[in-house]
Amino acid sequence: MAAPDLTEDEHLGLYQRVTEHGAEWWRVSVADRPENYRLEHGVDDEHGAGAVDIDLVVDAENLRSKLKKWRREGFAIDTAGADGAAAAAERIAFMPALQRATASAAAARQQTRGAQAQTRQTVRVGHVDVICGADNPVATPLVPRINPAYLFSERFNDIVEDIVENRRVMLIGHTGAGKTSLIEQVAARSRHGVLRSNMNGQTTVGDFVGFWTVKGGETLWVDGVLPTAMREGLWLIVDEIDFAEPSILAALTAVLEPQGRLVLKEKGNEIVAPHPAFRLFATANAVGAMSQFRHLYQGANLMNEAFLDRWRVYLLDYLTPAEEADVLMRTLAPHMTRPLAVTLAAIAADCRAAFAREDLSSAFSTRRLLDWAELMLRTGDPERAAGPAIYAKVSPEDAALIRGIIRHHIAPAT
Ligand SMILES: Nc1ncnc2c1ncn2[C@@H]1O[C@H](COP(=O)(O)OP(=O)(O)OP(=O)(O)O)[C@@H](O)[C@H]1O
Ligand SMILES: [Mg+2]
Incomplete structure (x- = not known):
């Protein structure tokens, strides 16, 4: 066959x-x-x-x-x-x-x-050894204060490693997730001076890069925050970079490479080379992976990919409930007990889940939680403390929903 x-x-x-x-x-x-x-x-x-x-x-x-x-x-x-x-x-x-x-x-x-x-002297931050900044009259007064209650989560090790490697780090995440404090607390422990410049306001290219002024009949150049940080070896945090005007982004682009130099065109093309200790950071609420929340951060600009590719961009989420309970106890020691802290962290987590479902239109930051807890310890009344710490900051609908979540976790005093 x-x-x-x-x-x-x-x-x-x-x-x-x-x-x-x-x-x-x-x-x-x-x-x-x-x-x-x-x-x-x-x-x-x-x-x-x-x-x-x-x-x-x-x-x-x-x-x-x-x-x-x-x-x-x-x-x-x-x-x-x-x-x-x-x-x-x-x-x-x-x-x-x-x-x-x-x-x-x-x-x-x-x-x-x-x-x-x-x-060089180093200090251990999380799992990473960070080289300490030098003591000098410019940097020393700008070293942030150590927050002893600050919790370095495991997740932060990669970011600290990038700081050591002199990468440009952009932290994105909701308001109060801990973007600024992470950089400040690494700087505080390694004794580096920090300058911050917020782009969601009146920061002009003059403030940022520098300007000419007349003083006592003499014309003087005044460095902006960028050349100051570059010359003095400071850490510069550009907050809310998604609100920056194009001329500021253009100046920044020049220094995004580790050895990138700044050309001060207004000052006869003077070249500013970066001090080895200079570091550049940015924070944003609605960039890249956070773009889906742009409607919450009105006026934020889209950042183009070529610009974003010059940064390591980390999405910083809120701390986990267990971490946040720890932070509550450390920050409000010795009065904040574990059972109280665990309940408060669970309320924050529920509010964030409601926000993620779009039932709530306002995010619930660690800052807000700490403030509410502090006021609660003073008044002995969660509802009264929630007035100025939470309810007055959100819409009546959001306040009603948050009140419901709080009641779900805390029975009224008898
Ligand atoms: N890991 C942490 N340990 C202790 N406290 C923290 C931690 N993360 C955040 N916090 C607390 O939350 C507060 C708000 O954090 P931070 O200002 O860094 O937020 P942010 O993301 O920069 O907010 P925004 O977008 O509004 O600028 C801090 O001042 C600090 O008290
Ligand atoms: Mg911030």
């Missing part, structure tokens, strides 16, 4: 499955003998494409039963053919190769940091 022809779903080609040893494959091609098929078998592993270890010729009926068996065993056809085998090998080899590369990069980093630590 003549061998039956292959049907629509019985293709020639490469059948593959992923095993713990690599990509195992069967290649089906037309054999030299008429109406027969050649089957080759092999395994590609992290070292690349494997050799053929089985090579046989079968008729169509035999092939058909093999195809059934392979399907049961999890083989699927790779329509990419021979190129597919190489691609599958690369796919499997990627993670082991990356792990080796990461380990060697970590060792190299460790070595450089070790050498730096011998000459």
Whole structure:
């Protein structure tokens, strides 16, 4: 009897499955003998494409039963053919190769940091050693105060690492999520002076870059915050960068590369080179992954991708309820007890969940929670404390909903 022809779903080609040893494959091609098929078998592993270890010729009926068996065993056809085998090998080899590369990069980093630590004083922030700033009359008064209640979450380690590596870091997230305080608290502990410039207000390009003025009959140049921070080795936080005017963004773009220099066009093209301790940060509420909330932050501009690509952009979410309960207890020690803190953190979490569902139109910040808790400890009355700390800041509808959430967690005093 003549061998039956292959049907629509019985293709020639490469059948593959992923095993713990690599990509195992069967290649089906037309054999030299008429109406027969050649089957080759092999395994590609992290070292690349494997050799053929089985090579046989079968008729169509035999092939058909093999195809059934392979399907049961999890083989699927790779329509990419021979190129597919190489691609599958690369796919499997990627993670082991990356792990080796990461380990060697970590060792190299460790070595450089070790050498730096011998000459410069460092302080450990989270898991990362940060080089301390030098004491000097300009920077020292600008070092933020340490907040002893500040909690460095595990999630912040990557950001601190970026600061050490002199990356431009942009933190995005809702108001009061902790963007500014994270940078300030790293600076406070490593004794670096910080300048802040808010773009949602009257900051002009003159304030930012500098301007000429007349004093005692003499014309003087006054550096703006950017050249000041660059010359003095300060950390500059550009708050609400999504409100900045284009001329300010243009000045910033020049210094987004780690060694990027600023050209003061107004001052005869004077070039300002960055001090090694200079760092640049930005915060925003409605950029990139936060764009979906732009309606809450009216007037925010869209930032173009080329500009965003010059930053490491981190989405900072609110602290978890457990972390926030810790912060409440540390900030309001010794009066804030754990049971009180856990309940208050749960209320904040519920309000944020309602906000995420768009039942509430106002976000519930850590700042608001701390303020409410502090007032509550003074008045002994959660409802009265919620007046100035929460209700008066939101719409009547939001206030009613938040009141309901609070009552759900706190029974009235008897
Ligand atoms: N990890 C933390 N540990 C302790 N307190 C925190 C933490 N994160 C935030 N807070 C508290 O929340 C307050 C608000 O944080 P911060 O000012 O950094 O928010 P933000 O994201 O910069 O807000 P905005 O967008 O309004 O500028 C801080 O002053 C601090 O009291
Ligand atoms: Mg801020």
